[in-house]
Amino acid sequence: MSVFDVEWGRTFLPDTPLLEIFLRGTVVYLVLFGLLRIVLRRESGAVGITDLLVVVLLADAAQNAMADDYTSIPDGVLLVATIAFWSHALNWLGFRYAFIQQLVHPAPLKLVEDGRLLRRNMRRELVTEDELLSQVRLQGIKSISQVEEAYIEGDGRISVVARDGKSNGNGDRLTV
Numbered sequence: 001m002s003v004f005d006v007e008w009g010r011t012f013l014p015d016t017p018l019l020e021i022f023l024r025g026t027v028v029y030l031v032l033f034g035l036l037r038i039v040l041r042r043e044s045g046a047v048g049i050t051d052l053l054v055v056v057l058l059a060d061a062a063q064n065a066m067a068d069d070y071t072s073i074p075d076g077v078l079l080v081a082t083i084a085f086w087s088h089a090l091n092w093l094g095f096r097y098a099f100i101q102q103l104v105h106p107a108p109l110k111l112v113e114d115g116r117l118l119r120r121n122m123r124r125e126l127v128t129e130d131e132l133l134s135q136v137r138l139q140g141i142k143s144i145s146q147v148e149e150a151y152i153e154g155d156g157r158i159s160v161v162a163r164d165g166k167s168n169g170n171g172d173r174l175t176v
Contacts, residue, residue, distance in 0.1 A: 011073060012073060012074065013074070014074040014075050014078075015075065016075050018074070018078055021075055021078045021079050021082065022078060022082050024079070025057075025078075025079045025082030025083055025086075026082060026086060028057065029053060029057060029082070029083055029086045029087075030086065032053055032056075032057070033049060033050070033053055033086075033090070037049055037103065037104075037106070049104075049155075050087050050090055050091060050104065053083075053087065054083060054084070054087045057083045090104050091104065105154050106154040107154065108151035108152065108153050108154060108159070109121050109124070109125060109151060109152050110149060110150070110151050111125075111127060111132060111150045111151060111152055111158070112132070112144060112147045112148075112149060112150035112160075113149060114148065114149075114163075115143075115144055115145040115146065115147055115148075115163065117129065117132070117144065121152075125152050127152060127158075132144075132150065132158065135150075135158045135160065136150065136160055139160050139162075141160065141162055145163075146162055146163050146164070147160055147161070147162060147163065148161045148162060148163045149161045
């Protein structure tokens with residue numbers, strides 16, 4: 001087989017039904033979105049859930065298409081397009097509809113109020129007292145009694161507002 005022996009039909013004609021590729025991409029994206037939103041809120045860090053999903057799934061889909069795990073280019077291209085579509089669609093729907101916005105970009109959850117730990121909320125997000133105190137100390141606050149409010153933000157970061165009004169210098173919350 002020479003370098004120029006290319007199976008053009010196999011390369012450019014899809015071998016998997018296009019609807020099946022779209023449905024598989026849709027199901028995988030939405031299931032992973034749900035898992036990351038519900039189960040792994042703290043683990044996503046400063047990267048938004050949809051951003052994380054797009055990076056991981058696009059990389060995998062593109063890799064499969066380039067590495068010939070799919071036998072045609074349209075298979076890989078459609079899967080990449082499906083993932084990009086759902087990422088944009090969820091962000092657009094979140095912009096247009098408040099209930100979708102709450103799903104895509106969850107509201108902050110208060111962990112400390114007036115120097116008092118809100119243990120129920122901490123349990124809900126699996127934040128231990130040691131973890132929270134560590135984040136407070138990283139902001140230069142010595143004691144939880146000096147914290148007016150602390151929140152776990154929708155992206156998993158913890159923001160802290162000191163009692164004396166101290167912040168990150170911009171009047172904003174201290175964010176870890």
